Amino acid sequence: MTIVPALDLFVAGVVLIVAVWTVVARDSSSAVVGFVAYGLLLALVWVRLGAPDVALTEAAIGSGLTGALLIGAAARLRAGESSTSAEHLGGVGRTLVAALATIVAAAIAVALLSLPDPAPSLAPEAAANAGATGLGNPITNVLMAFRAMDTMLEKFVLVIALVGVWSLAPDGAWGGRPRSYHRADPEGALVFLARVLPPLGVVLGIYVLWVSADHPGGAFQGATILAAMWLVVLMAGLGDVPEVGRQQLRLMLVAGPVVFLIVGLGGLLLGGAFLSYPQDWAKPVILAIEFAMILTVAATLALLVAGPPERSAEP
Amino acid sequence: MSETIVFGLCAAVVAGLGLYGAIVNPQPLRKILAFNLLGSGVFLFFGVVARRGAAAGFPGDPIPQALVITGVVVAFSATALALALLLRYFDATGSASLRDGAASNAGPESTDA
């Protein structure tokens, strides 16, 4: 039907308008709003590209958590905005950079348009080996079984990033608590939200994880929703971030990756290769890893958004 | 197959925009924003390649899609680290731009507070 490309043109057109807005906008706060809208529209693009799992990830992490990070940073940097000097790149420089950018864009476009007609694809292999794990969702198969090494290393990357963020704390607040604490005013709207939303969010997070076995979903997307709910509680002032030096918190943060590593080594011992699952135990083992993973990843993502410690340890 | 062409061009333009914004914009926050834009353009590139490789009953080749999911998470942690660095630099020097002349007087006494 000729009408369907019009839909794609609409979506792509608005995505480009918002992307140009994000780069060109005058002050950074409206650029951040543009970026949140951009992340949202990207979820639409991913649904049109037939990848609902990635749409979930882009919506949850791309526009949700990244948006919150940027909103917080833009608000804190607004004070310093006046002191920044004018553009340091002259007119000639900008046209040169514009030319470079168009060359890169053209190269990407040519690379995409000149894909051979039976485009190279690993889908047949993924379909052939889908039986090994008994999971219906091909992407969860790839993430947790065929390329389990990537997913495990990704968790270590998250923990390392958190160590990096925590190491940026000023000396006085070492091992203290991130974010400044404020008393929650009981009848505020934010407090009402922080009481009503988290239960719904937790149910949705676990649903997204549970459904990922056979339908689009995933542990990371579920973890992002749980992290967002904890952050709403923190923003409303109903709870306080645990101090960074606490032992249980650090153990919990490392638990996810270590469980994954232990299961991987277990696969090695049981005669298979590293990270190979015993034949008929694949699905329960994968679900066990994902449940252990969702809590630690949720905590890590929330603490990444909370940022480095700013106050000393006492409450 | 029309959406692969439309979104392929969209991915290319977004990547170019991100590159342009990352280089031209003086403020570090805007550079991080533009860098995220560049990242999402590259991920869209993966998405279009996955869509072109749709076979064996899948709407799209699952391998590039799984790589993109991993990539989005890693991109988020990189952005979190970059923003933490920027905010720490802003707290230490009181200015949000990295121009050498701009490191104003607030430098020494606030770092050891």
Next chain:
Amino acid sequence: MNEFLTVMVGLILALLALGLVRVLRGPGDADRMMAAQLIGTCGIAALLIIGVIGDISAAIDVALVLALLATFAAAAFAECARRAQQPDTPPETEGP
């Protein structure tokens, strides 16, 4: 039916782009919150219709997550607006 829905999505996305203009004209925090909320709702409506057009039932799950995170972004905006208005008092009172 799909043709009608496609035209509707086009309209909604045009309105979404218009919503951004409000951010340009009224740079106050309140306007930014409202624009983000409207953009979120327009995005969710467009996503629901696209899910029906392409017959992708997972689009509703994505819309659910987006609805949840639209609230989260609004909370982030609100907290920054509140923090800009009155700086935080050090927590000399007892802990939570």
Next chain:
Amino acid sequence: MSAVLDLVTIVAVSAGVFFFLAGTVGLLRFPDTLTRLHALTKADNLGLGLVALGLLPQAGSLQNGLKLVCVWLLVLLAGATVSQLVAQAARREGSSS
């Protein structure tokens, strides 16, 4: 029967888009924050509510239909909270400036 359902979809979705249009135009044209807020909340709950209502007959299963209603309820909660917060922010800006 399906013709009637399609008719319901067409009428409800176009009404929903009309409210979106009214809300966006209101957001752009109205003079001060509180009147804009009035327009925004109409676009939110009525616009999305009618679109969701219009899509109910097209939704594949009952589960999808229930999820559509959940999406609408969640956006209602979001809209209510944002309206409160925006009103507080507007009042604070009003009183301080």
